Amino acid sequence: MSGSESDEPVSKKRIRNPDTHKRNIIRSSKVKGVEHINWKGDLVQKRVTGERCKCRLKCFSLFDEDDQVNILSQFNNLSSKDEQDIFLQSLIEKHDKKAHRPRQDNPKSRQCSFKYFVLKQGTKINVCKQAYISLHGISAGRVRRLCDLLFQGSLPKDKRGMNEKANAIKPEICKAIHDHILSFPVKNTHYGGKQIKYLDSRLNVKTMHELYMKKHPTLFVKYEFFLKYFKENFNLRFGRPQVDTCIKCEELGVKIKSPSLSEPAKKAAVAEKIVHSRRAKKFYTKIKEVQELCRKNENIVGISFDFMQNLPLPHLPVQDIFYLRQLWVNCFGIHNMKTQKSKFYMYHEGEGKKGVNEVCSMLHKYITSSIPESVDTLYLFSDGCPGQNKNHTILRFSLALVNSGRFKEVTHFSL
Structure with missing residues (x-):
């Protein structure tokens, strides 16, 4: 299965928690109006109701202390x-202005009024x-910006942090890197509930970066960024697992070592x-x-069987092979436990x-x-x-060997 045909691999790095980032903590604190430390290290007090207005309408008299707290909350x-x-x-x-009475030689003409x-x-x-500013605990500049947007017929949108960074990698370069990594064929693990994808054992990130530079000479990118992108966007490994480990042993081992598991649960996992x-x-x-039975009795034979790792064909040290879908040989x-000889079917x-x-x-x-x-x-x-050795088909095959008279007894043991 090629990389482009497989599902999008997840990152192999630990999961990020943006809520704990300093900039997000400051941003969240400003929204909630709680006390916090800003970027300069200064203490910013929590948001409170501002000074009472001194207008002739006496707006603050319309709101008691509970109302003011509820509005701010x-x-x-x-x-x-x-x-x-x-x-x-x-x-x-927004309302159209009702009258225009300039009191200066060059007055600024206001186009509308606001309530x-x-x-x-x-x-x-x-x-x-x-009163509007004080009751909400906001600044006059924020209100001025909202009025300007209302006059333009636009909704407010937070654009903080949206400006393009001067040293940011261009999107077309990131896409080229992504497509380049996906162009390498991968193989899946044979065992295990968790799917792990492996790249060719002759590959490494350095080689992939060199191949990328040959393929895209105009889209230059440093090896450090290529490595970072590979780690953050792909969960791929190189080579193959050296041994087939037992899923149950791995699962119980993780439970025993888990710091979040209670002691009774750990004891149960150990048992x-x-x-x-x-x-x-x-x-x-x-x-x-x-x-031992096979050695002593001529009418008893024991055999063990399994698939070995798939073999790629052809096996050539050529860079172009990395991009091609190779033919797999099973x-x-x-x-045979009696003769101590083995036979392979390819x-x-x-x-x-x-x-x-x-x-x-092949058993038959x-x-x-x-x-x-x-x-x-x-x-x-x-x-x-x-999918291969421990299923109803193998049981029916064993039963057929007995019913056909070929054997008197067939016993199957699976690990």
């Missing part, structure tokens, strides 16, 4: 600056501009792992017993898959060609892969 509970600005703008009305309101128990109450290890030990003990091995992916049908076919071929007719007891040993 309602405003602070809005989750973002955009929501606050939209809320504030909804309490401002300000405050919500009190769901009802809009007309107040002066100073479960002990039982699991004993079962595995019993499996290998059974193999030794069958080997290799199925059967080991076929490429165009001839067959790695399913239970292929397993049964081996039994008919390599096990004498005098043998009437057969022992099978395999791992617990459900």
